[in-house]
Amino acid sequence: MAGQTGPRAADRTLEVLELVARATGPVSAKALARGLGCALSTAYTLLTPLTERGYLVRTDGGYTLGYQVSALHRAFQRQMGLSSGIDGVLARMRQTAGASANYVAYQGDGLVIADVRTVAADGDERPELAIGVDPRSHAYAHGKIALAAAGPAARRRYLEQPGLRRFTPQTIASVERLDEELRRIRRTGVALDVEEARPGLACLAAPVLGTDGAVVGSVSLSVRPEDLRARRRQLIAAVRRAADEATEAGQPAR
Known part of the structure; x- marks a missing residue:
């Protein structure tokens, strides 16, 4: 998927969020790559912008949902x-x-x-x-x-x-x-x-x-x-x- 852009890349990014949201605890990059059926390098390509923008947080155990998800939920409730x-x-x-x-x-x-x-x-x-x-x-x-x-x-x-x-x-x-x-x-x-x-x-x-x-x-x-x-x-x-x-x-x- 290296270099992949457009709707497919956006779809895979949302898949990452959904996988992390369904997990009961932190999810490693390797586990996310397995869940997505992609290479580890591809998983990191998807994880980097999500982490930088606060939708995911990287912990010692893996990735969890970040503070921006809470902000989205508050906006959803308001709307x-x-x-x-x-x-x-x-x-x-x-x-x-x-x-x-x-x-x-x-x-x-x-x-x-x-x-x-x-x-x-x-x-x-x-x-x-x-x-x-x-x-x-x-x-x-x-x-x-x-x-x-x-x-x-x-x-x-x-x-x-x-x-x-x-x-x-x-x-x-x-x-x-x-x-x-x-x-x-x-x-x-x-x-x-x-x-x-x-x-x-x-x-x-x-x-x-x-x-x-x-x-x-x-x-x-x-x-x-x-x-x-x-x-x-x-x-x-x-x-x-x-x-x-x-x-x-x-x-x-x-």
Whole structure:
């Protein structure tokens, strides 16, 4: 790759960052070269500008993420409208409801998970939330919020790929049933799933709005199905209140 420039070089540079980010500790240049499938000299060619610009730091054990990554994350949070107030909203919702509280931020067409925050309740089941496109969006309450808010073209893309896979016997796997469910969510402002994504897990979610009134994320509670049945009204009220607070927390100060 010596002398390689342009998109390919940029792609390899991003691969280096991703490899270091996935590691549990410092990564040596030799390990990075193996991961990239390139010569050690090529790895050093990629590592040098990343280190000089502060995106990586070289330690005795190898390379770790640098201070500029933290700066990027703060900028990302600012652009997404994520403030420290979100964490307080989740803590209050978890205390009020006695259940794990989650915040999911959406990006792009609304069907990409850009950020996840969780305040866990001991012993409670929690959804397996990951950054990126989640093929279980139609099964989780937070995903239904995103689908309900997404435009027709985005929903159509989701139906085509990854499609309505069935994860449990309760998963909605019919376009007609999903459309009906999304209309109900737009009408009521609350999404529910009861063992649709995972057995033994129920979730309920409400949308968080940005400054332009568009849905930018959702807050949700994760409970056991029997708990949802016993405290449905209380939990719905809690998630609605938290969504209003999270929306306010993301607005500019007046």
